[in-house]
Amino acid sequence: MKFTLSWLKDYLETDASLEQISETLTMIGLEVEAITDPAAALSDFTVAEVISAEPHPDADKLKICLVNTGTEQVQVICGAPNARTGMKGVFAPAGAYVPGIDLTLKKAKIRGVESNGMLCSERELEISDEHSGIIDLDTDAPAGTPYAQISGLDDPVIEIAITPNRPDCLGVYGIARDLAAADLGTLKDGAVPAIAGTFDSPIAIDLKFDDADAEACPVFAGRYLRGVKNGPSPVWMQQRLKAIGLRPINALVDITNYLTFDRGRPLHVYDADKITGVIHARLGRDTDPEFTALDGKSYQPDTEACVIADDSGPPGFGGIIGGEASGSSEDTVNVLIESAYFDPVRTALTGRRFGIESDARYRFERGIDPDFVLPGLELATKLVMEICGGEPAHNVVAGTPPEANTMIDFDTSEVQRLTGAALDDVETRFILKKLGFWVTGRGSNLKVAAPGWRPDIHESACLVEEVIRIAGMDRMPCEPLSRLHAVAEPVLTGQQRRARRARRALAGRGMVEAVTWSFIPRAHARLFGGGGDDLEVVNPISSEMSSMRPSLLPGLLTAAQRNADRGFADLALFEVGQIYHGERPEDQIIAASGVRRGSAGLAGSGRHWSGAAPDVDVFDARADALGALAAAGAPADNLQISPEAPGWYHPGRSGVMRLGPKNTLAHFGELHPRALAALGVTGPLVAFEVFPDAIPAKRSKGKGAPLDLHDLQTVRRDFAFVVAEDVRAGELIRAARTADRELITDVRLFDVFTGGSLAEGQKSLAIEVTLQPRLRTLTDSEIDAVAAKVVKQVTKVTGGTLRG
């Protein structure tokens, strides 16, 4: 909402400075967004008198002007056809910045003749599009007077942000009322005298609604005036409209626009001679023809829209936009002014459906003052008669304005209950009254009714907001919140702790955390098990951001590629974030996933004098997944690892970590070359996806088993087994471990060997088995017995043989 200082002062009698006004506006909830002083931009431009204007010797269209600037006489070359001896114009000296041509003037020679400045057109000063000649001032002001001062362009423009609950401040009068309530001045009387009509309106008005839809337009008032003369509106009105960014059109249109901003009262003026029969409000019909609106576009009303129609069809959407056919023009002689109340919700939804933004819709959808329907009509009549003349008919009114807000029982102690501020009852009552509320009652028990211009006030809390807003939020005390526990208790849930620990563990493994978009290209989502219709955003920013991600990997992989393209080929990225398997809350789970590219392994990446880092492989990803799971509290030693990763992994170089047959805790591995190709990503690349929420909760916060230390020296024995190539090392290790649960404390696989003397399809796995004697040193025969158990168990499980 924009207005000028002088406009505000039409309604607010005040000595306050612009700065005080601005500060107060912000502190009562009418946040000042900008203050522009057009005089500042025009400060270089002054009134000047043209002493003589002679033809340029070398150019037909140029004139050499001798100009009195008030302080000196200077020579200026001017190309305007209207430059002439004796006129007064607007002078810009050398050094001045002329906004309309975006140029800082310099002394120059034009066709050999010196020019020391410029006589300006309105377009050059960016005050209008007028450029047929230089400004021709009709003024007594002496040369040297600032142009802004004599042109009325020294009126600061204030722009404030109006929250949607304050339609009353979409008019200057409402803003003045708020400032007066905040003690910044006195509100002038805004009462509007009625103007008597002299004849009966030749145009009737009607409301044609079923009872169920009557709220769409409960009141529609009109005024017919005959014999008006349309033309440009007066300069003062044009200047105010221009100052707030509106383009003056003609007096009739300008008057409605002016009142929209002056009183927050949108109106419409019809050319009465273009109306057929009775003008009425009703809902749109399927049979309604398309009509062209004032924005030049065509609309086909639907049955939910409130239209204003005459007997020939709808000329406009009520409260949103009028029709072109019935609008006023320079030739208009008889008019009908419309002042109505349109339902905010219907107005909003209709405007939204048809995509029409207008100053009228903006106000009606927020709620205009139903009690100002008739005064608004009178005010418009007054302005039309003053500016365009004409003779008014009697008002025609269909329906009645909707009831204003209901009575609120207001206990003034509510102010303190909700804000902590202790205000005197008198002050509370005083503030409400100054805001125009109707207040009665004694002491702290009040009955309050909101005025028609405050449709946002429904209950006691609303009144508290009004009181504290005007009293000042700085009067709320700063009071400590009670402390729940002397020493703060832990507050994170198990899930939150797991996610945090997984995050720190991965960063501790040298990976860099990224935060990627929750939505990814649908094609990418499909590669990773997602991309279903239910997870497709209907109105995405772009098709690259349309599918709710089924995995963190597409985002991380493409991010890795972008970095590689920038020259950072070796990098390890991870993310801990939500993925979506459906649109229900329980379908959203947390994943901790990462990718390693190039040679970015745990120990470092790239070339190094001590040896270049090797390319990453599946075991880097396996270690990351295990590291994250262990940090998040998973029983890392008990996980079952098998090669059954989802389809986006390399089928032979990937795996799954599970606890039990159904509970998947992680996937890891190299990525499927087809998936990488489809993403446009190149390797070497490995990845993992860990699901911390799948980790079973710890049963208790117990201390765990006590430490069992033995002084007896451990015994280590090595075994090498020849097994078939498809035997998994994990099975062999588990077999060895379980051969003697009492004595064997560790089994470590230290060699994998194929070829040599081994037959095709065979491999040798070498393990070191650690025995921990508990009671006494083991004898050779006892050690041999355990060794025999190991061999027996491994042979049984793997079908292998001890290597000779």
Place this chain on the structure above:
Amino acid sequence: MSEIETLEAELIGAIDGAADEAALEQLRIAALGKKGSISALMKSLGGMSPDERKVMGPALNGLKTRITEAIGARKSHLAEIALDARLASEFVDVTLPTRDGPLREGRIHPISQVTEEIEAIFADMGFSVAEGPDIEDEHHNFDALNIPESHPARQMMDTFYMPERADGKRMVLRTHTSPVQIRKMENTEPPIRIIAPGRVYRCDYDQTHTPMFHQVEGLVIDKQTHMGQLKWTLEEFCKAFFEVSEVKMRFRPSHFPFTEPSAEVDIGHARVGNQIKIGEGDEWLEILGCGMVHPQVLRNVGYDPEIYQGYAFGMGIDRLAMLKYGMPDLRAFFNSDLRWLKHYGFSVLDVPSLVGGLSS
């Protein structure tokens, strides 16, 4: 006697001249071995008279001891020389660079770090951390928060919508973290003290907006909490978060459908070059919106607004991060540019705590 002295002089001379351990060993054998010169003299003791033996015995023993010591001393000396020589040859260039190791390579994203900072502060004030889904129903995201169907926010140009389902309902990507308030209140009896950090989504993508960003919601519900305590909470939070002893804040009346009274909060700051200093200067910067939970919202979750009251606030985590750590551009948060992540990211060991300080 002179024979012994002569022998001793000879032997000492040879020992001191021995060039290495092997030569020394030969000398030891030649003197003290079974057939050694001193051993031979010792053997001659048997043929001596008791008186002679009384003199020669100690003399020979003394000789044996001195020679043994001399050999030992020379051996140590030779070992020292050998060690010095070895050390002199064992030079490496210690300026050769070593690898940084994973703890120095890894980074925590500023959003995670700042979220943990926020959680640490509010945890101390008794707030637990609540969560809710990103894909939210219109009831939790709008209706229960007193945002009617006709509200401007409920348009395709502002809110991301999911496809309409068979039952005619459609989900949205939550536009704020406020629906977590509703979920919490629907499932809990007061008192409530929570914060809810998380991702939120709006149809906006320009210099200062991203379609996804992060907010943290705060909610306190009990029988007496008012806006004065909200003021205190936010002031204390800002002091702790920005790690300054004083902050200047101002509450400006504003409007949100789900709070009443509502306010926006500005924080005083100074602009020094491109950096913003909180706690100094007299420029204002809006950092959050807040207010008392609207009575209609309380009724919507089945609370009696005559009995229960409380406040709510919401602020942008990304924005707080930018203010505290000086990142200039929001969009860079989500670009995963390694250079940015390495520069603005945090060490894994910088775990925010009130004990050790939020930032170190």
